[in-house]
Amino acid sequence: MQISTTSVPPSSQPFWAPALETQNRAAWQQLQFSLLKTHLQHAYANSPYYRASFDAAGVHPDQLQSLDDIRRFPFINKKILRERQMAVPPLGDIVAVPERDIVYIAASSGSTGVPTASPFTAQDFENWMDFEARLFWSSGLRPEDRYCHSLNFSLFVGGPCVLGAQKLGALSIHAGTVPSERLLQILRQFQATAIWTTPSYAWYLGETAQKEGIDLHKDLAVRRIFVAGEPGGSIPETRARLEALWNARIYDYYGLSDIFGACAGMCEERHGLHWAEDHILVEVLNPDGEPVAEGERGELVLTTLKKAARPLIRFRTGDIVSFTTEPCRCGRTSARMLGVHGRLDDMLIIKGVNIFPSDVEEVARKDRDLTGEYRLVVERDRHLDILTVEIERRHGFNGTDEELAARFTRQLKSVTGVTAKVVVLPPNTLPRATHKAKRVEDRRGKVWT
């Protein structure tokens, strides 16, 4: 693995790749069109799966006349990735290069079935690290920083992202996943200025530090926290509370093992996550497969533009997002995702209204008389879904639970349109998460399967 730092810009320069990052939308589209055309041709010529799938759909890369023509091509999803991998082991026939050209694989955590491998050629890997460096740079990381990476080098795609920080020139501390007490010791000893974790772990780590008598503002030097894996990093209330706890700025990142460790992330303005639009074509679609308007919610569908080892054409992520193409105050012109509102799988429909756990989080984190922890319990009573939201009153709160419940019910109704039964619990009653928090308890049985 060659990590060169020869092309690192001066720290005062706001952009990693100025010409690319600030080009106008027309130039972005032109670049994407030319990359997409080549990529589709590569997929059709070299991947047995895509040749069969395009032929079956009656489409050919030569028919691509504009970016919108991507909608003529068939979708792919996690289930197909898994099936093709099992049909043609070990990597599947979606792969579009000889195995000798593959140098690295990541694999999904496997929480929802057989892990699927995400292969990279040497050039794919280099492209990925260049983007990670560009992303870290846009979030203010510089060669003067000490970056602590508390993710392991394993099959998990988050591991190698530390090499992006290293490429950028930051002093990189490969801490790996270690017990919280040990991690706090490392952060303190080396006075790390930046870390990467999930929002719930950042919260847990901060609370652990306080219990250990560590002053997060004085004893540690962490001023930037990159978070991924949960919606919290884009929920302003969650971010505000984490920032107050740590005296650090929170930057939300988004990635998925089937593409990159992070393929979108927040710049210093922290209003939305800039997409790696020279690597990925983004579609946001309604349930009929039509594009939604800017600011509206739809399913995120991604197409790789350069990843040679295994092209993903119209990959349905199952994530519900919204986006904007308005130029950002930072000067970057790439489209921004305005956060992940939830997973299609997490979406609850209560009396005909869609609601995501992240909607509830927004309300729970805003009320300063609550701890911010919450849980949703969904039950079914004679064909009617009933939502109960459990929240915790803050330690030292002097009012009544009835008053808290009434206020929460009102606020939740105004944010989501849903009326829920609200139960107020004493502080520290709900389980604390050390990784991804489980916020929904579905007691409806197998009614949806």
Ligand SMILES: [Zn+2]
């Ligand atoms: Zn920006």
